[in-house]
Amino acid sequence: MDSRSRRDILKLSSIVIMAGLAGCTSQREPTSDAINQEQKTRIEELEALVKSKDKQIEELHREDSISEFSTDIIERAETMARDARNATVTVGGEGGSGGTGWILDANKGYVVTNSHVVIDNNSFSIQTFDGDSSSATRIGYYEDMIPDVALLQMDLEGIQELPIGDRSNLTKDDPLVTIGHPGTIGNWIMTLGRHKEYDEVFDTLYSTVPTSRGNSGGPLLTLEGNVVGVVSGSRLANDSEDDFSKSDVLYTQLPERDKLTTSAPVETLLESVDEWT
Structure with a gap:
């Protein structure tokens, strides 16, 4: 079955x-206590x-959702992600804007996120997994969002940072994890997927790690807990060419096309940080 x-x-x-x-x-009166x-x-x-x-x-x-992964991979991913949540933060701006961030340098209070998360504000509120909060200022970003990375600085002490990995060590279908704050689901949500490819032309990593609005700026992690990318958005998968025109189905929910999550490589982020600091 x-x-x-x-x-x-x-x-x-x-x-x-x-x-x-x-x-x-039943609404009938009981006959006794x-x-x-x-x-x-x-x-x-x-x-x-x-x-x-x-x-x-x-x-x-x-x-059903994780059956493509072995028990060993799932357990490793869960253990790693639970620890990495301590270095992943919420980033909030004025007017309800915000996304995900993660600690690059604990001593300097550097927080990484996306340019599109911080483009409309100069100062932000930060909250850690443990519930500590701080204000943060924008150190660097790109107005054209190319690449879609940004750097904030806060003054919290005793925070945990994430180790940096190497994008070039990835091979197709390697398991990858992200942690983020998809608003319709909640905060510090851990998701598991696979690396698909690195697009050299657009300097972008593509993966099947599930993300949604609010995941922007989150870390893309290997099972070892090393950051290899900064989650930025999504695009339709190459094989998502289904045409539902003239369908006889009466939909109660529109069918979703397969999407790949896009991330800026961590090497690109580090180059930007060197430029800003």
């Missing part, structure tokens, strides 16, 4: 349980069972 069919069965069982709950919450307590106990048992089934469904969804 595949995971999808198991998930469907779990959903069905949850519906049956909910039906049982509905039966237990004992019966009333028995109904209350039964309702609590069924509610606990529904929560258990829902948890199993979530776990199966998770299995």
Whole structure:
């Protein structure tokens, strides 16, 4: 039995349980305190069972999303990312603008993010995973967002920085991780994908690491925890040429085209930092 069919069965069982709950919450007057307590106990048992089934469904969804990776890779990625979260921050500007940042140099308080995150402001609010906050000033960025990297400076002490890797050591399909703040999901979200290619013409790394609005500026990490890129956005994958014209399907949600996440190589970032500091 595949995971999808198991998930469907779990959903069905949850519906049956909910039906049982509905039966237990009848508006008829109880005949005694004992019966009333028995109904209350039964309702609590069924509610606990529904929560258990829902948890199993979530776990199966998770299995579907990461099934292409071995258990060893998943465990290594999770362990590394949980540690790297301590060096990943939220970057907030005026008017609701913001994104993700990460600590490049703890002693100097250098925070890396994207130019498009900081282009409209000079000062920013920073928050760490532990909940510490600080103001930060813009040290350098590019108005044309080429490359889409920027540098801030804050004055927090006792912060953790991320080690720098080497883009040239990447090979196709190497596992990669990012940590970011996709606003519709939450903050410090860890995602796992694969390296696809380095585009020398556009000086861009392409990967399948899932990202969304708010991930901008986040670190692209190897399983060893080394930064190889700065997440900047996405583009359609080369094979995303599906044409849904004249489809007979009545969509309740538009189909999504496959996208690749774009990142500026860490070497390009370091060259910019040398220019600004």
